[in-house]
Amino acid sequence: MRLELRADGLAVEGNVALSTLDAVLRGVGQVMLQNNTWAGLLFAAGAFAASPAAGASLLAGATISTLVAALLGADRGDVRAGLYGFNGALVGIALAVFLRMDAFFWALLVGGAGGATVVAAALSQALRAHALPALTAPFVLVTWAILAGHPGLSHLRASDAMPVAHLAAAAAAPGAVALSTLAEGTARGLAQVFVQDHLASAALVLAGLLLASRRAAAAAVLGALGGTAVGAALGAGEPALRTGLFGYNSALTAVALVALLPSSRWAALYALFAVAATAVASAATSALLAPLGLPGLTAAFVGVTWGALLAAPGFGRVVPRGAAPKGGG
Amino acid sequence: MRLELRADGLAVEGNVALSTLDAVLRGVGQVMLQNNTWAGLLFAAGAFAASPAAGASLLAGATISTLVAALLGADRGDVRAGLYGFNGALVGIALAVFLRMDAFFWALLVGGAGGATVVAAALSQALRAHALPALTAPFVLVTWAILAGHPGLSHLRASDAMPVAHLAAAAAAPGAVALSTLAEGTARGLAQVFVQDHLASAALVLAGLLLASRRAAAAAVLGALGGTAVGAALGAGEPALRTGLFGYNSALTAVALVALLPSSRWAALYALFAVAATAVASAATSALLAPLGLPGLTAAFVGVTWGALLAAPGFGRVVPRGAAPKGGG
């Protein structure tokens, strides 16, 4: 066995347990597009800081989906980079929020995280022609399928966090938006990427990002702030803003576009516009899904980021002719 | 005129009526992916066993969509193999279930089955780059469009089988699931592929499959059983299980994946997982569509099978590198 500690994680040879652990933690890191074991470790600590159940389900989801990919013979480089882990990690932690965690929950998680691996492979294949990454779409689709099915399946029991179906979307309760609303909304927005709203989780998420990439950390904070500010400007309810519900999709959009577009002023402006559009898309998905009793998850991030990446090569100021957008995670 | 009876149907030359009949029956056979006239004949007999109206609308739909494809100049080989007939056949028999069969019904069927032919050509074209078959997606889209439009169109009158819109999905009535629930659910699941729940229909569908391909017959039975068992494990209501509502999508997924993936233990395990995922997807589509007053039809089969086929080449154990999944269906 050979083991080396590097800035981005472990370099292991000859030890399956340790190399799996490395892949699983990189998978947790990829939730925010970081192929970095230590970032994943801090993100996981952030989930545990919210609750042991959240941390355990996050790691279980990442482990199951990574192992299923390895067993089915997926590309080893992709598996080791955590590209098959992050959707399963999110399926795990989201189901832990919206369902009751009885014995049945864990059986379901095996199926859900395994399903996320298959959907991730399917979307990667479908999107290859457009050089688009699948992002967290597999997480969104699998989680929606499981949560949508629950009313007719009595062994899937919803937690109190599950939106109540067939209620109209609540009208905005404007309340007074203060500077503290924006600050807290930005912070909690980082935690909401992992479906949590604890400030301790947010701090650990930020620490992980800083460790992996200062650029990504700055993008995440500015994205969360931008989304929250746009939400406030549009008149979103104060509680929704404060709990970070307008922050997390925009944070992800910012991180993804900063990672995948060339660096330039025009690209930064373009990403800023996408951050604002993500806030509107986020309000739209929540309102459309509320009567179905489903949460919006990261659908707004996925939709807007796909659109922005697809459109970018058509705009010479964003992607200079001849340059291709960077591929990626 | 030259006429020959073969194991898979008629070989006709010089007689338009007979060669059309052969194409129409192959179209009925293709509902379960069998390019086999005799299988189509037995499937049609299964529909007539349920009711003369069901049989007549199935054959009318298959005939109209096949003729429209031939008139518009579609590829003759595809028309003769029934590839333009099965979606029209399903549109026919599904509209006969959900609408009242007045004079207007038959006029509508001409449009609906013709529309299925155009949508089938469109989807085949769109999916060609991914080597995916359109499956029964044209049937699902056309039938949803017609049924969704009916509240504003007074000449389209819903039958009693039509789901009532704007009611919440019924909570699962667990009841006692017995071995007889699984057995009956599996059998009726085969009939539900043709939107019927008669045991006589199921027997004729099984006979048609056995005649065309024992492998397909085994896949259909195991798929229907698997979907029903997973539904039971998730706590689905006993009546839904017994009437085959958790069987038909899973049966189709099994038949399609056994036909289109290479034969191996890993591929079989992969198909089994898809069968289970189809049961969850089926519960999800029913629950999501219930408040819209629409039935789920075979959307769960189409979605899961597309995903599984798209993902397969990314998994070396399911599709060995170098091997391509078989085309088809």
Added chain:
Amino acid sequence: MRLELRADGLAVEGNVALSTLDAVLRGVGQVMLQNNTWAGLLFAAGAFAASPAAGASLLAGATISTLVAALLGADRGDVRAGLYGFNGALVGIALAVFLRMDAFFWALLVGGAGGATVVAAALSQALRAHALPALTAPFVLVTWAILAGHPGLSHLRASDAMPVAHLAAAAAAPGAVALSTLAEGTARGLAQVFVQDHLASAALVLAGLLLASRRAAAAAVLGALGGTAVGAALGAGEPALRTGLFGYNSALTAVALVALLPSSRWAALYALFAVAATAVASAATSALLAPLGLPGLTAAFVGVTWGALLAAPGFGRVVPRGAAPKGGG
């Protein structure tokens, strides 16, 4: 500066204001697929005939989306042909109908029309492999996102024209359909392309079409008449028919297919069938979106036209082998 007046618009060199004006008016013309400044001028006059607010928001939307495309460095030929203007124009006039036009409205319009430009570039890229134009899909997606989000965003205030969410689709009120219903429905159908129902608007839209292309004008009138007639045959409510709600999607389908398919009797028959299918799809989208409180906009046109264009090369009688459908729009 060089300025020349041509049959299809201005030929300007050395004057940014005039060449922008030309591109903006061509953008308004492209709402009905006409790359023609004078048609755009008459269409804009039609919007002003309905109300100054409608005209101003139409021009503002077209201007913003054209300028955003130019600023981001989109292909200059496409910008000059108005290809980046029509979706923004429609976003402007539709938001003016469904939202209250306070100060906030205009800020929102900048984002919405800019967003339409990005979505248009994204869809053009995604659809390029299939040689499909984006049509008015960017308008539909952006407008739905903004309107769907409004219940949770208190600064977006709905006008009285906004459908009330969570009400079941109204049952058809058959009323007596007279010849005057068809005539008025056809005329108002032309105005409804611009989300208006004034007869003066309809007359100016028709004048613009006649000036640009008699073929397109004939297609629009026959399309609107065909959609209204099919709606009547299916039992749609008289008021919906008379106000042109069954006309506008079908008119657009007819104009697009006549422009993009080869000229032949079979193609005309095929377009006629698509016009009828558009009427059914239009009833379906309205009914499905009614409980969500969203209008159907031109989704039926986009869906059916994409399907018909995708399928056409598979039908030898519609697109003779070897011939490709014309690009465009």
